[in-house]
Every structure is written in C-alpha cells, then in structure tokens.
Amino acid sequence: MMFAAVEVQSLGVISLNLWSILFSLLNLVILFVLAKKFLYKPVKKMLNERQATIDASYKKAEEAELSAQKSKEEYEKRLESAKDEADDIIKNAVSTAKAREKDIIADAKEESEHIIRQAKENAELEIKRSQEVIKDEIVDVSTKLTEKLLEREINMENNKDIVDSFIDELGEE
Numbered sequence: 001m002m003f004a005a006v007e008v009q010s011l012g013v014i015s016l017n018l019w020s021i022l023f024s025l026l027n028l029v030i031l032f033v034l035a036k037k038f039l040y041k042p043v044k045k046m047l048n049e050r051q052a053t054i055d056a057s058y059k060k061a062e063e064a065e066l067s068a069q070k071s072k073e074e075y076e077k078r079l080e081s082a083k084d085e086a087d088d089i090i091k092n093a094v095s096t097a098k099a100r101e102k103d104i105i106a107d108a109k110e111e112s113e114h115i116i117r118q119a120k121e122n123a124e125l126e127i128k129r130s131q132e133v134i135k136d137e138i139v140d141v142s143t144k145l146t147e148k149l150l151e152r153e154i155n156m157e158n159n160k161d162i163v164d165s166f167i168d169e170l171g172e173e
Contacts (some may be wrong), residue, residue: 141170 148162 141166144169 145162145166148166
C-alpha cells in the first residue's frame with residue numbers, strides 16, 4: 001500500500017494547470033513575435049545584404065574575367081598581327097637586299113667592263129705610240145745609215161765597217 005500512496009502523490013505533482021499552459025503559450029507567441037521582429041528580420045536583412053555583396057563580387061569577378069579574356073584575345077590578335085607585320089618587314093628587307101645585291105653586281109660588272117674597255121683602249125694607244133716610236137727610230141736609223149753610206153765610198157769592206165760602227169752606236173745609245 002505504500003506504493004499506492006506514492007503514486008497518488010506523484011499524480012498531484014504532474015497536474016495540469018490550464019492557465020499556466022495558456023500563459024506559457026502566450027509567452028511563447030510574444031517571444032516568437034519579438035524574436036521575429038528584432039532578431040529574424042535584421043539577421044535576414046543582414047544576410048540578404050551579405051548575399052547581395054557576394055553576388056556583386058561574383059558579378060564583378062565575372063566581368064573582370066570577361067574583360068581579361070577580351071584583353072587576352074585582343075593581345076593575341078595584336079601579337080599575331082605584329083608577327084605578320086614582322087614577317088612582311090623581313091620579306092621586304094630580303095627582297096630589297098636581293099634587288100640591291102643585283103644592282104650592286106650589275107654596277108660592279110658594268111664598272112669592271114668599263115675598266116677593261118679603258119685598259120684595252122689604253123693598251124691599244126700605247127701599242128700605237130710604241131709602233132710610231134719604233135717607226136720613227138727605224139726611220140732615224142735608216143737615215144743615219146744612209147748618210148753614213150753616202151759619206152763613204154761604197155765597197156764591201158766599207159759596208160762592213162759602216163754596219164759594225166752603226167751597230168756599236170746603237171748599242172751605246
């Protein structure tokens with residue numbers, strides 16, 4: 001029986017009080033309304049602002065990436081254009097150098113042909129002068145020989161002596 005008495009007493013402690021439940025529910029609703037107004041809305045507002053900031057950062061990052069991509073593409077186009085331009089400049093320089101080389105070779109050939117012609121003309125003039133000098137000397141020698149022959153009487157011994165003296169004179173001159 002002792003057990004029964006303890007059970008009765010336990011039921012009295014657990015008893016339900018309707019006003020206490022209503023008051024607890026009213027406190028819970030007021031606490032919920034206050035929490036919603038002073039905690040949830042500011043926190044939600046702060047989270048929304050934070051999300052907006054993050055979204056703006058992502059948008060700026062995407063724009064920066066697109067801008068960087070465009071810059072990279074433009075840079076690659078300019079680089080390709082610069083390479084093409086450099087190739088054109090090199091080709092033009094090579095063709096100009098080849099043309100200049102041909103001109104220089106042609107000028108050198110023309111100059112060498114001119115020098116050769118000039119040398120031939122000079123050689124021919126020297127040959128003609130030498131021939132004239134030789135002719136003049138032959139004429140002089142012939143005249144001297146004739147004079148010597150005419151001075152002396154013509155005979156074989158005299159002829160021999162005249163020719164020998166003439167040769168000696170030529171050797172001395």
